[in-house]
Amino acid sequence: MAKDIYQKFDDGEIILNITNDFMKAYLKIKTSKEEVNLSKQYILEFLKKNNIVYGINERYIDDIIKGNNLNKPVEIAQGLKPVSGENAFIKYYFNNNKEKKAKIDENGKIDFKELNFVESIEKGQVLAEKIPPKEGIDGINLKGEKIRANKGKDINFKLGKNVEISEDGLKVISKCKGRVEFKDGRISINTLLDIKGNVDSSTGNIRFSGDVLVYGDIKSGFFVESQGDIEVNGVIESATVKTEGDLIVKSGIQGSDKEVIFCKGNLICKYIENAKVICEGDIVTDFIVHSNIMCVGSITVNGKKGLIAGGELNVGQNITANIIGSPMGTRTYLEIGVDPKxxxxxxxxxxxxxxxxxxxxxxxxxxxxxxxxxxxxxxxxxxxxxxxxxxxxxxxxxxxxxxxxxxxxxxxxxxxDSKGGILTVKKKIYPGVKINIGKLTKYIREEISRVKFYIEDKDIVTRKL
Missing domain, CATH: 1.20.58 (Methane Monooxygenase Hydroxylase; Chain G, domain 1)
Incomplete structure (x- = not known):
């Protein structure tokens, strides 16, 4: 507190105390009388003489003149404190909380396969927005002097790869599809989702707008969907997989009656067994057993086995394999040269x-x-x-x-009008195989080696390789 200022008058003494920052002043009328002979103007002049011209509470002066609030300090004046400006801050429009939570439907049922493992981002999506700093409000001290308010502090975005700033400089926008990587405040988009282990109960189902790389297996009952390519280092086990691009499975596909493998690009895998597959590109694999396959392109079955046995294959173009059917007469249906769609x-x-x-x-x-x-x-x-x-x-x-x-x-x-495709058998085709090329049908009733089937003169003909 500042030093007291004294001024005597007929009925007593005025004591004025002003804070060091000149933001508050306290007035005390020291007297032995119940009323004092002071005018409002006299007190105002006294305050002015001591540089107090702003924030004066004239109601307190009126009370003093009436004999109230004597012999005690009264806050006679108060300045206006400056209000600091608000700092800029960033609002994030993506989930940067790493915690995985199971989805709960409207009936309260928990789906432990839906853990929101990854949040897919679309091209042009707003990822973050800067709320600019706000100006402060200046204050005024008792002298009537302006007190400058602190301005709000600005903040800058930290940009990583595949993001850009909007024209107004206030938004971060994704330049491509993918997922957000957020580290040390830096925003990036990664077009690849790499899953270090299996797709299972630890990840839940996966839906992603970019490419997906699974280092392990896709376990039974789970679902993976990608708008890019999918590569699996392990096995797809009775799982549903959908991709807008290519599907590469370094081991194989072990299916069931319920789950479907769908890819708009090409499918490359070690084997396909007991699976339902829809492929709009070509399929390349080592063997296909007891599977239901629709392929718009061609199917090439090579490798050590190069076997097609059991099931039904509908192929828009050609089929090439080493062995088709089996010595046991396994029923195998091949339709070639008609777009399955x-x-x-x-x-x-x-x-x-x-x-x-x-x-x-x-x-x-x-x-x-x-x-x-x-x-x-x-x-x-x-x-x-x-x-x-x-x-x-x-x-x-x-x-x-x-x-x-x-x-x-x-x-x-x-x-x-389909011209039909070509079936090429590099080693053997066994009885029990039914071949449709276009609208023509041929049943294999005896074992044939190294042969090609195709349409000629409105009939399915064979030619030795």
């Missing part, structure tokens, strides 16, 4: 056509009964409305049926 599409259209024809048949009976009532003028307004709705449904289904028939005919023509 056309077969799927025409089956979908045919199923829908069958369903619509059934509905039209029922509607026809109902509409005819309404027409009979109409002839007899026995239709109420409510029944007439129902009749009109049935007619509307009939017309909609008829239009859909016309659309389906046109598409079925178009796809059938495409299948009919």
């Amino acid at each position: 056309l077969k799927i599409k025409i089956k979908y259209f045919l199923d829908e056509k069958k369903d619509i024809e059934k509905k039209l048949k029922i509607l026809t009976v109902t509409i005819n009964s309404y027409k009979n009532l109409l002839k007899k003028r026995a239709l109420s307004r409510e029944t007439r409305d129902m009749f009109l709705k049935k007619l509307e449904s009939y017309n909609e289904f008829s239009e859909r049926l016309e659309f389906l028939n046109a598409n079925i005919q178009k796809i059938s023509s495409e299948i009919e």
Whole structure:
């Protein structure tokens, strides 16, 4: 506290105390009387003489003149404290919490396969935003002097690879798909998700916008989806795998009736066993056993075994293998030279056509009964409305049926016009194998060595290698 300032007057003494920072002043009227002969102007002049011109509480002066608050210090003036500006800070729009938590659905059921192991980032996604610093509010001391407020401190982004700053300098934006790497405040996007072990209960299911590398296996019952390529150093065990790119499995694929392997690119693996596979590119493997495969491109089965035995293979182009079937006559079905997607599409259209024809048949009976009532003028307004709705449904289904028939005919023509692929057997093909090339069929009834099957003059012909 600063030194007291004294001033005598007729009825006593004025004692003024001013803080060192000149932000507060205390006034004490020392007197033995119950009232004092002081004017408001006198006190104001006294304060002014001591450099107090701002923040004066005139109500306290009025109280003093009335004889209140005598012989005790009163806060007579107070300055305005400066308010420091707010520092800039960064809001992050990604999960930088490493803790994995199981997903809980709306019914409270916990799914331990959904652990949000990785957060996928899209190109152009805002990752972080800087909230700029704010100016402070200046203060004023008792002298009326301005007290400068501290400005808020700015902060800079720390940028890593595959990110950029927005034009206004306030946002960090991803330059590609991938996942965020956040270390020591630095933001980067990594296009590769590398999983050091297995995809299992420790990771949960994986959904990622970039490439995925699994050092171990993809365990049974789990799910991996990637918008890039997937590479697995181990085995895919009865798991569902979907990739927009290539799938490389350094060991093999051991499937089941439920899980499906789907890749839009090429599939390269050691073997495929008891699996369902849909591949829009080519497949290269050592052997395929008891599997259901749809491949838009070609299938090449080479290596030591080079075996295809059991199951069904629908291939848009060619099949090349060392051995097809087995000495035990394992039933093996090969369809070559027709895009499997056309077969799927025409089956979908045919199923829908069958369903619509059934509905039209029922509607026809109902509409005819309404027409009979109409002839007899026995239709109420409510029944007439129902009749009109049935007619509307009939017309909609008829239009859909016309659309389906046109598409079925178009796809059938495409299948009919398929030139067919080539089946190349480098060693042996056994009885029990059924071959479809285009729309032609051939059953293998005896063991044949080193042969090629293809269409010539509207027939499946064989030629020795």
